[in-house]
Structures are given as C-alpha cells and as structure tokens.
Amino acid sequence: MSESRRVTACLLIIGDEILSGRTRDANLSYLARWLNGEGVELREARVIPDDRTVIVRTVNEVRRAFDYVFTTGGIGPTHDDITTDCVAEAFGVPIHFNAEAERELMARLIGPMTEGRRRMTRIPEGATLIRNPVSGAPGFRLGNVHVLAGIPAVMQAMLETIRGTLEGGRPVQSATLHVFAGESRIAATLLEVQERYPDVSIGSYPFGHQDRYGANLVLRSPDGARLAAATEELRQALIRDGFEPGIGEATPTPEDIV
C-alpha cells in the first residue's frame, strides 16, 4: 500500500446497445465506488462499439496509460461477443479452450454444452480466471486488464472474487455539504477555500426540484485530516456569507443532479 502514489484505472464499456441509447450503463458508478474501496481511482471511462478494430486499439491505448483496465460486456455466447478475442489480439497471445473454465461453467449449467457455451470457455494464453459465482462462465485477468461480464449482478459478483488483489493507494474520502442557494452566489467562496486547500478537490453540483434549488458541495481527499479541515472552513465561510449550509447531501431526486 503506497501512501502517496495515485493508482489509476480506466473502464471500457463495450457494447453497441449502450451507444445506441437502448441500454443505460449500470456498471460505472458501482465499479467507481468499489475501486475507491481498494484504493484505486477511476480516472476515465470509455463506451466503445462492438467493433474489433476499435476494441483492440483502445485496449492497447488504455492499458499503457492507466495502472488497471476493466472491461464490461461482450463475453457472452453470441457472435457479437468479441471482447475475449479482441483482448487476446491486443496482447498478441493465442486463445485456447480452458479446462478450468469449462469445469466452472459445467458446474452451474442447466441443459447441454452447446457451441455457444463452449465459446465462453475460450481464454487467452497467460490469463488468470476471474470466477463467476452467478452463472459460471468466468472472466479473466490478462496483464493489467480485467475482463468482466456486462450484466450488473454478474460483474458485481466477479469483483468480489478479486477483492484485495489490486495494488492500491489510499482510498479517497469524501464529505458533503449542501446549501439552498444558486451556485453563482457561492462561487467566490468556493474558489477561496479551494485555493487554500489545493490538495482537497471541491466540486459543486447544482440541483433543482420544484421550488427547492441549491448545490451539493463535495470535498474529496485521501487525507482525512485535511478533508475535515477544509470542510469545516468552507462551512464557516458560508455561514459568514449569510447562508445556512447543511451537512450531508441534499437530494431532491437523483435525476435532478448532474
């Protein structure tokens, strides 16, 4: 566990269904929070289509730019599930039917082993399996790339099986204040506190719902003492300005806050 180094990750969300607007991704926010618990900071996410050239190129770009890469989607049994092949191609390694993957799948199988199911036991050479306690068909880790299922329940179960295997830094802690006032009225004060605490990131997230509007102010830092000091200083500064800051998040509805 490094005390100071930031450990970074990038998520690749693979699937035409997300880019067409048909399906809304549900994995990014879960993975972000899970990674933070492991001391890893999600620094970028990309949604890319089921396109071999794009996937191979993107995997190669991001695996060099981030400490860890996670992919979701495209490891099922059908012809549009090409993630495994693309990750193997990106690393320049062959793919083989994997006996352990087949055992894992068979143990949870209802019905016969079909061609499509056998396809899900193909694993790139040199990869470590990531177990799938939900439906059997495993993901895998190759180098710093973790290949996970797209179905949220399966992805979440897979993450549990790799808990503790990442080399992380210190988890980022956060504190939230809210104020029922337009962002533009508190902007100067926010900037003033931000400048005194360059090591604490301060974000302002406006909300509006019916007759109530205001902003949630989220402070984030791996250093709990600095976080507490910045939070208290911001709270006092807002009181000084005549506002009544509350502790914690005001969430009229999740949809209002972006």
Add this chain to the structure above:
Amino acid sequence: MSESRRVTACLLIIGDEILSGRTRDANLSYLARWLNGEGVELREARVIPDDRTVIVRTVNEVRRAFDYVFTTGGIGPTHDDITTDCVAEAFGVPIHFNAEAERELMARLIGPMTEGRRRMTRIPEGATLIRNPVSGAPGFRLGNVHVLAGIPAVMQAMLETIRGTLEGGRPVQSATLHVFAGESRIAATLLEVQERYPDVSIGSYPFGHQDRYGANLVLRSPDGARLAAATEELRQALIRDGFEPGIGEATPTPEDIV
C-alpha cells in the same frame, strides 16, 4: 444528406462526480437517440475528470477522429467549471465576455449579476452560441465541438435549438425480436443470419428476471428493406429451431438488461 456516408459523433462527459460514482450520467442515452434522428451515429463516449490537461488533450484527439463532438458538464459558475476554458485552449483561441450571452442570461436572471454568473458569459472567439431556453446561460459550438450543459433538462433544451444544423446521413432504423431461451441455444442461428446480412448489425441482449429469462435480439440498419428482410428471416429461422420468437422487446425490468 449523404445516402451512404456514416456521420460519426463522440460524447465527452466531463465531471469528477460521474467518475467517483456519485452521479449516474443521464445524457448519453438521450443524446444517442437524438443524434440518430439527425442521421448521426454516436460511436464513442468518454467520461473524463475535471482536469485541464486531460480535457484539452481529449478534445483535440476526438475532434479530429469524429465528425462531431459533444461535451456535457463543466459550464456552470463555479471554479470546477473549466470546460469553456479547456475547449478554447484546445482550439488555441482567446475567450471574451460575450454581449449576446449576457443578454440571454440577464433575460432569465433572478437576482443580481454576480462574478460567477458573469463567468458563464465568457465564450471562445469564433464560437456560435447554443441557446439555453431553460436557464439562459448558453453553450456554444466551436468548429465541430458542441459544448452543452450537464443538467439533463438543460442539455435536452439546448439540443432542440440546434436541431437540423448537423449534416447527417440516413438515420439507423431498428427492429427487435425476443425469445425466452438462453442465448447459447440461439447463438448458431444468430450467426447464420448475421453472415447472410453483413450490412445489418444484429445484437443479442440477455435478460433474466425471476423465473423468466431470454434475449432481446436487436437488428439495426439504415436500409429499411434490408432490415425487414433480415428480421423476418431470423424470425423464421428461430421458429424452425423450435422457439417462439416474439416481435418487439421483452423487458422484465430495465435493470436486468445490459
């Protein structure tokens, strides 16, 4: 309107709050559908942090790689709203207070013009304003980059003001079948039809909810006749295999489908 050329777009979702898992993006799926109506295909989306270096580098990368770029987030009044500055820097142009933007903002303003509000009237040189019928503060278009608000209601209203201004191709049409059977049992038939219709993309999206599971099969093409032919051929092939394909989508719950 080109008959054959694919017109592409990339969305940049800018904001630490998405990458920390605090907020779930609500703009991607809306923009994807809206763009399709304009004949533009969303081919990639990236979620990036409120980090000047990253935003500038990413804007410059994607504005060269795609026909259109859209950004959401980071154009509010607070210190963490740096999108306007970053886009100007990416294009190497200065920023000025913009009289038209100030008029738009003043027309909808409750309360005084503050420093934070004035910040929202700073527009890069050479940009065209994108009106904001909800809260006044405009976005802008600079080259092929459209800078929009992150709040969904505002982003959607901004899109309406630019409807018809993109040079698009033919909108992609889609048709959906569903079948209550595991994906692995229909994989071979899907591949068979996909190979006969390389110009129609066929995606398979498994769902499972309580005791019902199966897959939605989504066919997509800009050519309506080819789409109809492929859909009917897939339907007949599934009947031949002993399944009972239904027309349209089976959606036990949206969360189950990824």
